[in-house]
Amino acid sequence: MSTTELELKPLVVDLFQQLGLYTQASNIANDHNNTDLNTLGLSRLLKKHQIGFSVTNNTAKNLHLSIHPFLVIPQNEPGFIVRRQGHVFEALTGNQWQSIDLTQLNDTAYIFLIESLPTTRKNVNAFAAHMSKRTKWYRPVFWLSLLSSITGLAVPFFTMAVYDRVIGGQSPAILPSIALGGLLAVGILISTRLARAQILSTTSNRFARDLSEITFYRLLHMPLMVLSRVGISNHIARMRNAEKVRMLLSGPGGGGLVDLPFTLIALFAIMFLSGWLVLVPIGMLMLYYLVMQVLNKYVQAASPTISGEYQNAMSELSKNLLQLKAAGDTEAWQTKFIRQSRENSRQNFLYAKRNGLNAAVAHSLSLFTALITVFTGIFLVLDQTISPGALIACVMMIWRITGPAQLAFSSKQKFTMMDIAVKQFDRFMQASTEQSELRLDTPDNTKAPSLAFQHLTLRYKAEGEAALSGVTFDVEPGELVAIIGPNACGKSTLLLSALGVLEAQAGFVTLNGKNLKQYDTEIFRHWAAYSPSQPDIFPGTLAENIRIAKPKASDKEIIDALIKAGGESFFNSINNDLSVDLLGENNAMLSAIEGSYINLARAIIKQSPLMLLDEPLPHRNPLSKATLIETLLNLKGKSTVLFTSHDQELIQHADKVIVLDKGAVVYAGPIPDKATETSKKPDTTESPSTVAMQESPTNG
Numbered sequence: 001m002s003t004t005e006l007e008l009k010p011l012v013v014d015l016f017q018q019l020g021l022y023t024q025a026s027n028i029a030n031d032h033n034n035t036d037l038n039t040l041g042l043s044r045l046l047k048k049h050q051i052g053f054s055v056t057n058n059t060a061k062n063l064h065l066s067i068h069p070f071l072v073i074p075q076n077e078p079g080f081i082v083r084r085q086g087h088v089f090e091a092l093t094g095n096q097w098q099s100i101d102l103t104q105l106n107d108t109a110y111i112f113l114i115e116s117l118p119t120t121r122k123n124v125n126a127f128a129a130h131m132s133k134r135t136k137w138y139r140p141v142f143w144l145s146l147l148s149s150i151t152g153l154a155v156p157f158f159t160m161a162v163y164d165r166v167i168g169g170q171s172p173a174i175l176p177s178i179a180l181g182g183l184l185a186v187g188i189l190i191s192t193r194l195a196r197a198q199i200l201s202t203t204s205n206r207f208a209r210d211l212s213e214i215t216f217y218r219l220l221h222m223p224l225m226v227l228s229r230v231g232i233s234n235h236i237a238r239m240r241n242a243e244k245v246r247m248l249l250s251g252p253g254g255g256g257l258v259d260l261p262f263t264l265i266a267l268f269a270i271m272f273l274s275g276w277l278v279l280v281p282i283g284m285l286m287l288y289y290l291v292m293q294v295l296n297k298y299v300q301a302a303s304p305t306i307s308g309e310y311q312n313a314m315s316e317l318s319k320n321l322l323q324l325k326a327a328g329d330t331e332a333w334q335t336k337f338i339r340q341s342r343e344n345s346r347q348n349f350l351y352a353k354r355n356g357l358n359a360a361v362a363h364s365l366s367l368f369t370a371l372i373t374v375f376t377g378i379f380l381v382l383d384q385t386i387s388p389g390a391l392i393a394c395v396m397m398i399w400r401i402t403g404p405a406q407l408a409f410s411s412k413q414k415f416t417m418m419d420i421a422v423k424q425f426d427r428f429m430q431a432s433t434e435q436s437e438l439r440l441d442t443p444d445n446t447k448a449p450s451l452a453f454q455h456l457t458l459r460y461k462a463e464g465e466a467a468l469s470g471v472t473f474d475v476e477p478g479e480l481v482a483i484i485g486p487n488a489c490g491k492s493t494l495l496l497s498a499l500g501v502l503e504a505q506a507g508f509v510t511l512n513g514k515n516l517k518q519y520d521t522e523i524f525r526h527w528a529a530y531s532p533s534q535p536d537i538f539p540g541t542l543a544e545n546i547r548i549a550k551p552k553a554s555d556k557e558i559i560d561a562l563i564k565a566g567g568e569s570f571f572n573s574i575n576n577d578l579s580v581d582l583l584g585e586n587n588a589m590l591s592a593i594e595g596s597y598i599n600l601a602r603a604i605i606k607q608s609p610l611m612l613l614d615e616p617l618p619h620r621n622p623l624s625k626a627t628l629i630e631t632l633l634n635l636k637g638k639s640t641v642l643f644t645s646h647d648q649e650l651i652q653h654a655d656k657v658i659v660l661d662k663g664a665v666v667y668a669g670p671i672p673d674k675a676t677e678t679s680k681k682p683d684t685t686e687s688p689s690t691v692a693m694q695e696s697p698t699n700g
């Protein structure tokens with residue numbers, strides 16, 4: 001698209017203002033990451049601010065129903081905002097609205113039609129709401145199904161004509177026209193079926209894609225604590241819900257289910273041909289229903305219950321693989337696995353057996369319906385109430401009723417599954433995310449911020465010990481602050497709270513006097529730099545791994561950041577090659593130290609005014625340690641830096657140390673002068689250097 005990326009941002013800001021969303025507009029204007037906004041970024045922004053929209057072109061009929069101003073982005077020309085005034089469209093030029101003829105536009109222009117504004121009311125029927133967006137597909141499916149059901153009657157009717165008129169009436173001359181008519185009807189039937197299958201699979205694919213996108217987006221924005229509490233298998237199950245919907249609509253049974261209401265056409269045709277004989281299939285359908293109700297219960301009683309346990313055992317196994325291998329104790333796991341595997345097979349076998357019985361009974365009932373119709377119909381034929389051809393046609397049409405009915409009854413389980421999926425989706429959509437509240441402040445990109453921790457108390461589990469307990473201290477802009485203390489005292493938790501990814505149960509963190517909860521989470525985390533204590537390597541090259549933090553970074557910036565992180569020797573060891581595949585065969589076993597260079601390089605390359613570094617110095621060689629210390633010293637005054645460490649030398653350079661013990665602050669202040677320290681010897685709190693000395697140096 002050609003509207004240059006830079007032109008789009010002011011336009012989007014104007015659009016938000018025109019929509020009356022002033023705070024959101026200033027949030028976008030202040031977001032430095034949005035300078036190169038493109039149409040994809042625009043869609044993302046609209047979704048983020050919970051604005052309903054559709055992308056269309058100037059031929060769309062719903063433009064005449066638009067109620068909000070919308071955005072037009074033509075090819076090769078700047079975009080503009082349009083509003084509808086009655087039957088007239090007006091474009092915003094400067095501060096003036098001037099009428100415009102949208103039909104003059106090239107139909108390759110993108111139109112971002114605004115359909116709804118954010119609302120605080122939660123939609124309890126989110127699934128139905130998303131389903132209703134696809135209504136434009138339902139109409140063709142209806143007409144195609146109707147047409148195929150009507151033409152589907154052609155074969156029985158033509159058979160009847162051949163039997164009664166050609167054979168019974170001794171007039172073979174009409175055979176060619178009957179055959180031609182039959183061929184035509186079958187041709188229409190096949191093409192309507194094909195077209196319908198295509199529409200159904202397109203709709204279900206788009207629908208499933210929408211659902212998985214919404215689910216994924218929502219998962220990404222759920223608070224970290226909720227995500228880790230709920231567990232990975234639940235998230236996977238949520239993502240699979242979309243697949244269940246796709247399977248139901250576009251699978252082999254999808255068309256059959258859509259055909260269900262159209263079986264009425266076949267019933268009417270039987271009534272038309274044979275009068276009260278129609279009561280036979282109707283009665284049989286009722287019997288069918290009752291038998292299937294009982295059978296379905298019998299089948300459901302055997303549905304496998306072990307699969308969840310089996311899946312959990314698998315994920316538990318993958319989590320504990322290292323300990324398992326190290327302990328050399330695989331026997332207990334094997335026994336457990338074999339037991340579960342056998343039970344899984346037994347349950348699945350029983351289930352399959354009962355399903356087989358279900359299918360056999362359903363099939364026999366269909367046959368039975370046809371037979372009873374024939375036997376009852378014979379009396380009508382003998383009575384000359386109906387012709388033999390009409391009876392044959394009726395029997396042929398019976399299959400058009402029992403087929404879809406059989407499918408519907410055997411799909412009961414799928415319907416139940418779908419119902420559960422819909423309810424789960426609706427519940428999921430009501431859960432709070434980080435975006436449920438309006439968080440629209442943006443941090444200042446130009447200067448180092450101050451931070452204040454106010455009575456922060458955080459528990460990972462309700463029944464567990466607090467990881468942070470009443471933590472209170474201040475950090476001045478541009479300070480280098482060391483957070484120290486014994487293992488598991490809450491250092492990493494404190495850094496993650498400052499990054500806003502962990503929400504405390506009590507207390508809060510402020511940045512430049514504003515509660516972190518006021519800041520737009522996405523913008524805030526783009527802005528802040530965080531380096532975790534564990535290596536965090538993704539599949540890809542060294543350059544790609546560092547560019548995650550700054551996608552447009554040049555190679556030179558990457559190398560600079562890596563060197564500043566103290567990783568020069570590591571870079572030399574890989575022949576100064578940024579394109580080296582980090583998880584490839586030769587580098588799959590990057591050491592923790594090498595991983596830490598990459599983590600740090602990611603943080604450094606952001607040049608952020610707020611740096612949160614978790615254990616940046618794990619057992620380095622003296623040269624790389626000196627480089628990193630120099631880098632941190634250079635950041636003094638420019639960035640506010642909080643780091644955790646066990647390294648005495650690094651801690652000595654801090655402007656302030658925070659000593660934690662069991663989640664509580666036992667000292668917060670400058671490193672006491674060593675001379676004064678020996679003479680004074682504080683008795684209530686330990687000196688920071690003593691605490692640091694007492695710690696285990698082997699800490700991740």
Ligand SMILES: Nc1ncnc2c1ncn2[C@@H]1O[C@H](COP(=O)(O)OP(=O)(O)OP(=O)(O)O)[C@@H](O)[C@H]1O
Nearest residue numbers: 228460467486487488489490491492493494699700
């Ligand atoms: N995701 C989690 N779920 C449950 N408990 C956690 C989680 N992360 C940390 N904890 C617990 O919270 C407490 C503080 O952990 P934290 O990692 O913040 O300490 P730390 O001082 O950084 O430790 P270390 O020096 O070993 O890195 C510990 O008791 C730890 O077991």
